[in-house]
Amino acid sequence: MDAxxxxxxxxxxxxxxDDAIETIGTFGVGHIGGVMSVMDALTVIYYQKANNLxxxxxxxxxxxxxxxxxxxxxxxxxxxxxxxxxxxxEWLKTLxxxxxxxxxxxxxxxxxxIDMTAGSLGQGLxxxxxxxxxxxxxxxxxxxxxxxxxxxxxxxxxxxxxxxAGSHKLDNLIVMLDxxxxxxxxxxxDINDIAPVEDKWRSFGFYVQSIDGHDVEAISDAIDxxxxxxxxxxxxxxxxxxxxxxxxxxxxxxxxxTITEEMWRKETGRYEA
Amino acid sequence: xxxxxxxxQTLASALVEAAKSDDRIxxxxxxxxxxxxxxxxxEAFPDRFxxxxxxxxxxxxxxxxxxxxxxxxVAYSFAPFATRxxxxxxxxxxxxxxxxxKIVGSExxxxxxxxxxxxxxxxxxxxxxxIPHMVCFEPTDATMMQKALPEILAYEGAVYIRMFxxxxxxxxxxxxxxxxxxxxxxxxxNDVTLVASGIMVARALEAAEQLVQSGISARVVNxxxxxxxDKQELTLAARExxxxxxxxxxxxxxxxxxxVAELIVREYPVPIEMVGINDEFGQVGKNAxxxxxxxxxxxxVVEAAKRVVLRKRA
Numbered sequence: 001m002d003a004x005x006x007x008x009x010x011x012x013x014x015x016x017x018d019d020a021i022e023t024i025g026t027f028g029v030g031h032i033g034g035v036m037s038v039m040d041a042l043t044v045i046y047y048q049k050a051n052n053l054x055x056x057x058x059x060x061x062x063x064x065x066x067x068x069x070x071x072x073x074x075x076x077x078x079x080x081x082x083x084x085x086x087x088x089x090e091w092l093k094t095l096x097x098x099x100x101x102x103x104x105x106x107x108x109x110x111x112x113x114i115d116m117t118a119g120s121l122g123q124g125l126x127x128x129x130x131x132x133x134x135x136x137x138x139x140x141x142x143x144x145x146x147x148x149x150x151x152x153x154x155x156x157x158x159x160x161x162x163x164x165a166g167s168h169k170l171d172n173l174i175v176m177l178d179x180x181x182x183x184x185x186x187x188x189x190d191i192n193d194i195a196p197v198e199d200k201w202r203s204f205g206f207y208v209q210s211i212d213g214h215d216v217e218a219i220s221d222a223i224d225x226x227x228x229x230x231x232x233x234x235x236x237x238x239x240x241x242x243x244x245x246x247x248x249x250x251x252x253x254x255x256x257x258t259i260t261e262e263m264w265r266k267e268t269g270r271y272e273a
Numbered sequence: 274x275x276x277x278x279x280x281x282q283t284l285a286s287a288l289v290e291a292a293k294s295d296d297r298i299x300x301x302x303x304x305x306x307x308x309x310x311x312x313x314x315x316e317a318f319p320d321r322f323x324x325x326x327x328x329x330x331x332x333x334x335x336x337x338x339x340x341x342x343x344x345x346x347v348a349y350s351f352a353p354f355a356t357r358x359x360x361x362x363x364x365x366x367x368x369x370x371x372x373x374x375k376i377v378g379s380e381x382x383x384x385x386x387x388x389x390x391x392x393x394x395x396x397x398x399x400x401x402x403x404i405p406h407m408v409c410f411e412p413t414d415a416t417m418m419q420k421a422l423p424e425i426l427a428y429e430g431a432v433y434i435r436m437f438x439x440x441x442x443x444x445x446x447x448x449x450x451x452x453x454x455x456x457x458x459x460x461x462x463n464d465v466t467l468v469a470s471g472i473m474v475a476r477a478l479e480a481a482e483q484l485v486q487s488g489i490s491a492r493v494v495n496x497x498x499x500x501x502x503d504k505q506e507l508t509l510a511a512r513e514x515x516x517x518x519x520x521x522x523x524x525x526x527x528x529x530x531x532x533v534a535e536l537i538v539r540e541y542p543v544p545i546e547m548v549g550i551n552d553e554f555g556q557v558g559k560n561a562x563x564x565x566x567x568x569x570x571x572x573x574v575v576e577a578a579k580r581v582v583l584r585k586r587a
Contacts, residue, residue, distance in 0.1 A: 061343070108341075109371050116341060117370040120361055126331045127366055130338020130346075137299070137320055138342070157362070160331035 001217045005048070009216040012083075013043040017244040018268040019079035023092040023102075025264025030095070030104065033241040033254035035076040037180040037213070038068075038147055041237055044219040045145050046080045055085040058112045064142055065131045067116040069124025070149035070178060071105035077114065078102050086113035122155025124148065125175065129161050132173040143227065147176045151183030153194045159204075165232040166205025174226045174233045175206070178213065180241035184255045201234040213237025276443040278415035280436055281310045281379065287422045288347060289317045296321075298426070299339055301348040303329045308438070309349045309379060329359040336374045337366035345373055345426060351385070352378030352435060353394040356401055368404045368431050375425060377434045381411070381471060382522035383563040384437050385555060393555025399527025401433040402500050408453060409500040411435040411471040413444050417497065420451035428453060435471065442475035444495070456503035462492030465578050465585075466510035466517050468533050470496050472560075473520035473548075473569065480574035487575075489582055499532055504540065507533060511541040516581040518546045520574055525549035544584040546577040 001009075017039050024030035046053070050064040068077050075095060082089045087101065094100040101110045105119030115131075118124040128146035135142035148158060165173050177197060181188050188194055202208045207229035211218040219237070226233035241255070242248025247263050265271055292298040292314070299321045300314045306324055315322035325332040329350050336346035349355065355378035356363070367374045378397055380386075385393040401409050410425070410432060412418040418436070425432050432453075444459065459474070460481050469477035474495045481491040492514050494506060511517060517537065521529040530547030537543060550567050564570045 065341075116338070117365065120365040122330075123334050123337075123362055123366045126334020126362070127338035127341065129331070130335035130340075131342055132338075133323065133335065134339045134342025134344055137344070157330045157334065160325075160328040161334065164325055164328070164331055164335070 001220055006217055009043055009047060012047055013040050013216065014244070016043060016079045016083060018270065019083065019092060020075045021245055021259070021264050021267050022270060023075050023079060023095050025259040025261060026093050027095045027097070029258045030075060030256060031072040032245055032248045032257050032259060033182065034070055034073045034149060034178065034180065036243045036245050036248060037239040037241050038070070038073050038076050038178050039244065040214045040216055041147060041176050041178070041219055042076055042080050044216050044223065046084065048220055049223050050145070051143070053084070055113065058086055062140060062142065065115045065128070065144045067118065067124040067128040067131070067144065067146040068106050069118050069128070069146055070121065070152050071118030071124065074102070074104055074106045077106060078111065081111065081113040084113070087111070121149070121152040122157035125158055125161040128173060128175070129165050129170060132165070132170045135172055142172060144173050145176065146173065147178060150177060150179045150181060150188050150194055153177065154192050162201060162204045162206070169205070169230065170232045171230050174223060174235065176235045176237050178239055179236050180239040182241045182253065182255065186253065197236055205231060206234040207231040208234045208236065210236040210238065213239035214243055274443050276414050276440045279310065279439050280412060280415050280418045280441060281438040283415035283419050284377070284422065284436065285310045285313050287419050289314050291422060291426055292318055292321065295345070295426070297343060297345045299323065299344045299346045301325060301332050301336055301346055303327055303332050303350045303354065305350055309377070311349065329354045330362045333359045333362035333374070334366050337370060337372050340372035340374050345375065347375045347377060349377045349379065351392055352381050352397045353392060356394065356397040356433070360400060364404055368407055372431065373429055375432045375434065377436050379436045379438045381435045381437060382550065383560050383567065384472065384522070386559055387557050389557035390555040395524040395550040395553070395555060396527065398435055398499050398523055398529070399531070402527065402532065406430060407500065408432040408498065409435070410453065410498050413471060413474045413495060413497055414441045416443070416445040416447065416449055417451065420449050421453065424451055424453045437472055441472060444474055454498045454501045454503060456506040457495040457497065458492065458506065459495055460491070460493040462490040463514055464490045464516070465582050466492040466494055466514045467520060467574065467578065468494050468496050468507065468510065468517055468529065469520035470499065470529055472522050476571045476574055477520050479571045480578060483571070483575050484578055487579060489578060491578055496529060496533070499529055502532055502536055504536060507536055508540040511537050511543045516544050516585040518548060518574060518577045518581055520569070521549040522569060523549055524552060526552055544581050546581040548574050548577050
């Protein structure tokens with residue numbers, strides 16, 4: 001990755017963080033922690049890697065698919081989709097409000113550009129497996145990206161889907177684990193430890209890479225390696241929950257937080273009306 | 274008269290036929306291919322048959338993902354595992370997501386016989402019926418299954434098929450013109466209407482015949498689509514016969530009895546008796562034995578019809 005591209009992606013991720021902080025802050029409460037931790041991965045996918053995305057034709061059959069299985073990070077994706085032009089930026093102000101098209105958890109029937117409804121944890125990965133199989137049946141050059149949470153990996157269905165994807169060598173599937181080490185009630189390791197994650201997915205037949213989930217270059221390189229692996233892919237994104245929202249990073253637990261206008265304006269530096 | 278054809282083989286063969294001209298059709302199973310006679314589909318379309326292993330939640334999720342790619346997935350398992358085991362996956366990944374997935378749950382109610390209580394769903398239709406917009410259908414015999422498949426495949430949305438696997442009592446011949454959501458009147462009558470589904474349709478017909486000796490003229494209606502119910506035919510039955518007995522191989526709580534009662538109390542209230550499982554679990558045993566202990570035999574239907582006619586005259 002050349003320096004200018006790295007600079008662009010890093011700046012874009014910062015802008016999208018600000019958009020998401022403002023989105024959640026405007027509503028007043030939300031899943032800020034997991035929204036912040038996936039933002040760099042979403043930025044690399046949407047602004048560099050995903051093919052055939054067209055905001056004017058969000059259902060283009062040739063598009064790469066993105067399943068945000070940790071559906072509570074919806075506001076991260078909404079920031080991306082608004083920035084890309086899938087819907088008017090003003091929609092971001094309607095998050096979770098009556099009649100909105102932007103519910104807290106991703107809904108494919110409400111929001112243009114969302115490829116799969118998610119929110120009941122553990123389910124998105126199976127759907128991503130179905131998409132990868134469907135693409136293979138039709139011989140479509142489609143890559144399916146699926147982002148799961150670390151707490152989400154406590155759901156049994158994640159392992160049903162992983163066993164299938166691994167044993168069927170679904171090489172058009174790239175799963176990313178947002179390994180921010182925290183879940184709603186506390187540290188993942190204390191509640192029900194999912195470690196060692198590399199060994200687990202490797203033993204399920206995945207090509208596993210473990211990287212800094214906030215390094216856009218590392219994410220980009222990992223996707224390139226994944227595409228050449230010939231196997232189902234797992235990219236462990238070692239992340240920090242709340243990364244890039246200082247009040248969230250400083251909190252003992254930032255899974256879901258109340259965010260005041262003062263907090264989001266200070267964080268984003270956006271003081272104009 | 275017992276049918277010459279098994280429902281499972283009929284459905285599998287019909288799927289192979291349909292799939293020849295429709296490459297969207299994909300069949301999924303959770304290690305019960307041999308029980309569902311879907312090997313013919315696997316042989317005809319090896320790429321479009323996906324055996325996910327014993328993982329029903331993943332099966333439904335994969336089906337949902339395939340549906341987003343424009344496929345028409347048909348996912349099979351025994352009825353408790355095709356519904357209860359993966360209920361949230363059906364609710365969220367399929368129904369709430371508005372996806373076009375067909376689910377086949379086999380061996381309903383007492384038909385599970387020797388597999389016993391763990392495999393004997395008396396609640397599958399109740400829980401599937403509670404999912405918004407889910408179409409719930411129970412074929413009566415092989416002919417109905419065959420005639421229903423094109424309609425089910427053409428319908429854009431989630432459908433649950435509660436399928437008796439083997440040779441049912443034959444009720445229909447090739448003259449059947451099938452429409453999802455339609456209830457079929459099989460016998461005219463004026464005093465009471467027997468509203469039945471699945472294996473209970475043949476018992477309704479037998480009971481109606483026996484009721485003649487008691488001077489009761491019983492209409493028989495096959496409510497094979499539990500949801501949406503045929504409001505017109507059932508309201509007409511209430512209006513014209515003034516009493517209803519529902520028959521189901523299923524718990525009356527949330528089942529066909531509930532569904533019919535929900536409709537009739539609003540449209541045209543008449544006395545209703547319900548023949549079905551009364552809040553019990555399953556157990557091992559032959560169909561005839563289980564039908565007797567759960568009270569869903571022809572004799573139970575006859576008695577319920579007599580009771581409801583008395584209530585009507587009271």
